Amino acid sequence: MLAAVIAADWSPRPGYSLTPEEERTRMARSATNAWRNPRVEMNRIPDPECGPEDVILRVAAAGLCGSDLHFFETDAEGYMKYPGMARFPSVPGHEVSGVVMEAGSATRYLRPGDLVCLDDMVVCGRCDACRRGFPNQCESLDDVGFTMNGGCAELLRVPERNCWNVNALAERLGGREQALEAAAIIEPYTVAYNALFECAPRLKPGGYAVIFGAGPIGLAALGLLKSTGAARVLVFEHHPSRRAIAERMGADQVLALQDESPESVAELVRRHTGGAGADILVEAAGAFTHTLPIMELSMANGAQIIIIGRDGHRASLLLENFQVKKANLIGAMGNTGHGTYPNVIRMMTAGLLDPRPMITHRFELADFPAALAQARGRQGGKVLLKP
Ligand SMILES: [Zn+2]
Ligand SMILES: [Zn+2]
Incomplete structure (x- = not known):
């Protein structure tokens, strides 16, 4: 499949002390302290494989966000500005909508053909923060588009529990195409x-x-x-x-x-x-x-x-x-748990929120570099990539 792949050099800053886990996995807790000289290429990479609890989405739209831009903006030493967790090479894209193509053997709620939006935060559910009701503070978080391949690609593998069904939006907005565009900006x-x-x-x-x-x-x-x-x-x-x-x-x-x-x-x-x-x-x-x-x-x-x-x-x-x-x-940080996604989806379905005026630019996936240049101007509204 076609994907935008970000590469960067693993070069921990002098003085930044790596944990053994970071050393082993190169999943930096703070990307700005470990990754430099970021670049992006449009590559053909293998299609993702569906695990039992996963779904494979055909990506309909992926929004570019400030965090994505921080991967490419560097300081004087060439370190990327993004302060959070990240690992490279990887595919960006955490504001994503798509259509379920395949549902793993242990999935229960989604079926091929369903329209969904992504909740990018793959929380562990087992750490102290998760168990106390603080999923946005998860101590062993995976984040789609940051530590796992994201949606700037034709296909995306994600856990079923990180998708929300937005079939109902199609009726309100007058079609699947409109629903999937709106669904890509549910995340903000x-x-x-x-x-x-x-x-x-x-x-x-x-x-x-x-x-x-x-x-x-x-x-x-x-x-x-x-x-x-x-x-x-x-x-x-x-x-x-x-x-x-x-x-x-x-x-x-x-x-x-x-x-x-x-x-x-x-x-x-x-x-x-x-x-x-x-x-x-x-x-x-x-x-x-x-x-x-x-x-x-x-x-x-x-x-x-x-x-x-x-x-x-x-x-x-x-x-x-x-x-x-x-x-x-x-x-305030994060966006998962507490009924947040379903409530936003209900508000959009009820016509209380209309995100469409926010979308000002659309690019094909192959034009990722042009989309990035547009977004980096930070002048218009949301830039969508449409594989
Ligand atoms: Zn974002
Ligand atoms: Zn956790």
Whole structure:
């Protein structure tokens, strides 16, 4: 089958201490500390074989995400920027939809012909985190598109338990093709859903919300907040094309940030929230040193700051402000478990969420390098590969 294959050089940084497991498997816990000089080739590789508990999908669409771009963006020494677990050579692609081609002998719920979306997190179910109800913190996670071959290929082998049936979406969206495109971007919605409704302890309808960053995660948060009764959603975003998508997806106000002081942006937030400040503040920009000082000054009483974007820099906050305002700072990561996928699928099937305005570019699988170049501009919406 045809696949996009990423290769890189195994070259642990001086000073990075490898565990014996990393040494043996070359599955780096932190790719940026071990893998350098990434490159991609379109290759013919053997078709995957179906294990008893697996399904083989014919991939319909795979979305490119910021994490995929971080494989290819390198620092001065040539190390990739991706901070999480990864092993190479491997096929990227964790935002995936497809049609079941083959179902292993021990599968129970899926049959050939079913339309599915992928839950990329293959949690172990056995570690302390999994057994305590923290699947997103699994201590021995496999992740499709990171530590296992992903969906930028014609075929994909995944455990049956990592697929969700989306047959019902075809009826709502008017056909299988439309359903499979939408299903490929369920994943960013699950990331936002997990943050807003699983990690944040109490979001109430009627809140004023501010989202920093209108990439796919910020846009997904926008859709979820509007459909669950946020009174007003304000979005901050640099790129004009992303601002236009946020407008199409129902933002009440979309603004660009230049070099204003945190105080003046907070003043702007208060102006757009009847003087109250924001109840819900979503970090989806991964620019903590820039956004957190603004968020801290924009909080209403009882505000919740929800951190979804990723940024390795330390940010400073005056915690006194959190005490005075009875405010919360909430860390969110991952997207699996807790009914997150099925609830997002139900919302799309019910017409409460429509991800389609987010899709701005489609490429054939063979054009992976061009798709990557488009996505690396970080200007439009979602880039889909369609094998
Ligand atoms: Zn992603
Ligand atoms: Zn686990």
